[in-house]
Amino acid sequence: xxxxxxxxxxxxxxxxxxxxxxxxxxxxxxxxxxxxxxxxxxxxxxxxxxxxxxxxxxxxxxxxxxxxxxxxxxxxxxxxxxxxxxxxxxxxxxxxxxxxxxxxxxxxxxxxxxxxxxxxxxxxxxxxxxxxxxxxxxxxxxxxxxxxxxxxxxxxxxxxxxxxxxxxxxxxxxxxxxxxxxxxxxxxxxxxxxxxxxxxxxxxxxxxxxxxxxxxxxxxxxxxxxxxxxxxxxxxxxxxxxxxxxxxxxxxxxxxxxxxxxxxxxxxxxxxxxxxxxxxxxxxxxxxxxxxxxxxxxxxxxxxxxxxxxxxxxxxxxxxxxxxxxxxxxxxxxxxxxxxxxxxxxxxxxxxxxxxxxxxxxxxxxxxxxxxxxxxxxxxxxxxxxxxxxxxxxxxxxxxxxxxxxxxxxxxxxxxxxxxxxxxxxxxxxxxxxxxxxxxxxxx
RNA sequence: CGGGGCGUGGCGCAGCCUGGUAGCGCACACCGUUCGGGACGGUGGGGUCGAAGGUUCAAAUCCUUUCGCCCCGACCA
Numbered sequence: 001x002x003x004x005x006x007x008x009x010x011x012x013x014x015x016x017x018x019x020x021x022x023x024x025x026x027x028x029x030x031x032x033x034x035x036x037x038x039x040x041x042x043x044x045x046x047x048x049x050x051x052x053x054x055x056x057x058x059x060x061x062x063x064x065x066x067x068x069x070x071x072x073x074x075x076x077x078x079x080x081x082x083x084x085x086x087x088x089x090x091x092x093x094x095x096x097x098x099x100x101x102x103x104x105x106x107x108x109x110x111x112x113x114x115x116x117x118x119x120x121x122x123x124x125x126x127x128x129x130x131x132x133x134x135x136x137x138x139x140x141x142x143x144x145x146x147x148x149x150x151x152x153x154x155x156x157x158x159x160x161x162x163x164x165x166x167x168x169x170x171x172x173x174x175x176x177x178x179x180x181x182x183x184x185x186x187x188x189x190x191x192x193x194x195x196x197x198x199x200x201x202x203x204x205x206x207x208x209x210x211x212x213x214x215x216x217x218x219x220x221x222x223x224x225x226x227x228x229x230x231x232x233x234x235x236x237x238x239x240x241x242x243x244x245x246x247x248x249x250x251x252x253x254x255x256x257x258x259x260x261x262x263x264x265x266x267x268x269x270x271x272x273x274x275x276x277x278x279x280x281x282x283x284x285x286x287x288x289x290x291x292x293x294x295x296x297x298x299x300x301x302x303x304x305x306x307x308x309x310x311x312x313x314x315x316x317x318x319x320x321x322x323x324x325x326x327x328x329x330x331x332x333x334x335x336x337x338x339x340x341x342x343x344x345x346x347x348x349x350x351x352x353x354x355x356x357x358x359x360x361x362x363x364x365x366x367x368x369x370x371x372x373x374x375x376x377x378x379x380x381x382x383x384x385x386x387x388x389x390x391x392x393x394x395x396x397x398x399x400x401x402x403x404x405x406x407x408x409x410x411x412x413x414x415x416x417x418x419x420x421x422x423x424x425x426x427x428x429x430x431x432x433x434x435x436x437x438x439x440x441x442x443x444x
Numbered sequence: 445c446g447g448g449g450c451g452u453g454g455c456g457c458a459g460c461c462u463g464g465u466a467g468c469g470c471a472c473a474c475c476g477u478u479c480g481g482g483a484c485g486g487u488g489g490g491g492u493c494g495a496a497g498g499u500u501c502a503a504a505u506c507c508u509u510u511c512g513c514c515c516c517g518a519c520c521a
Binding site for chain 1: 450454455456471480481521
């Protein structure tokens with residue numbers, strides 16, 4: 001077995017078509033490639049980031065007691081007609097028909113399908129409450145796809161749906177998902193704010209959005225500097241003062257990365273979906289739905305964390321936490337020694353190490369490592385190796401150190417934590433429950 | 445769908461106004477010299493100029509149509 005050899009697909013020049021920084025850096029760093037408007041290939045690095053995110057999302061959803069399922073992206077029109085959304089959803093809905101002229105939609109969301117699933121399988125109050133989730137490609141015929149992964153016509157979403165026996169139980173499911181979302185975003189290393197939001201096309205009684213604060217965001221959120229009130233301007237309207245304490249509101253742009261809805265019976269009622277209660281009576285599900293824009297998270301993370309040199313991934317999202325730069329040189333003995341260290345690290349930290357052993361000048365490797373955003377760089381240069389040491393660089397701070405070869409594994413283990421793999425949730429960062437303010441130790 | 449801009453080797457662009465049969469930088473391949481912050485020299489490969497139609501002896505260039513892309517406004521993860 002050999003160390004990973006990445007076909008670096010990096011570009012020195014700025015792509016002309018990309019406007020926002022995350023889009024430019026993902027294109028330049030070889031994370032994605034455009035196929036058509038709003039449609040992208042995920043290249044090897046991009047795919048790895050996607051998988052990193054998905055893994056954390058799965059772990060936290062499972063931890064919350066939710067069950068993963070997989071529903072079809074292709075959905076029959078009848079389900080959409082049952083809730084009236086076949087007409088109401090509008091042009092955003094990708095519609096097509098099969099060879100028999102039967103109408104279908106490419107799912108932009110799955111309330112109808114999952115409600116149909118539930119009503120056929122969750123018939124007893126003893127089976128409830130249940131939360132089902134999936135990670136799947138969604139389709140929306142956006143008016144204007146833009147900003148790379150920020151708003152595509154096809155994107156990866158984690159969508160979850162809860163089925164509860166009562167309004168109160170539904171609210172409990174909702175609260176659990178709010179907590180879970182805070183956990184997910186903090187593990188991903190993102191600074192997120194939860195705001196009150198409009199329910200929009202999905203409907204329901206209340207909803208909250210999870211916003212990554214970033215200058216390029218398409219949304220504007222307002223929040224009160226002296227209390228916990230925060231809201232999407234869509235909902236807050238033009239009011240410039242806090243409705244609770246009447247002080248002037250702050251506002252900032254943000255990227256919506258998650259959205260939770262308390263749906264009540266918005267779907268269960270028209271679809272006649274429910275269960276038998278202990279008295280044998282039909283009762284409607286109280287539903288909730290919970291989305292996370294998985295592919296959008298790549299863009300949001302970069303918007304929040306980058307510099308002039310390139311991406312600065314939070315460790316949890318990085319395609320590789322460690323990039324080993326084999327600088328080469330003429331001394332064959334030292335070169336072999338470097339290769340040995342690279343193999344050793346690859347062995348010690350499985351699936352986390354990338355080795356850049358290209359025949360390229362050092363500057364090229366430094367530039368690409370910075371551009372691609374690997375959190376830790378291990379630089380194996382001839383002179384240092386001769387002195388039994390290597391240089392390490394922390395991408396986020398730019399800090400460099402010389403470390404004895406014998407202690408390199410320990411150094412990486414220790415410093416992965418400092419570089420972000422051990423995430424402490426900053427209190428007051430969001431208006432969420434205090435219960436969430438704890439320290440999450442990540443191991444992968 | 446309105447408003448603005450753009451389509452020329454993989455990427456970034458020039459050429460178009462004033463038609464004469466395509467050029468530069470980067471990238472790529474090979475050789476040599478380099479080798480800790482995107483090296484240098486030499487050689488080489490690669491383009492039906494978005495597409496269709498028209499004008500003309502001749503069209504990347506002029507005319508018409510069409511397709512696609514990007515940016516600004518009404519949607520959402």
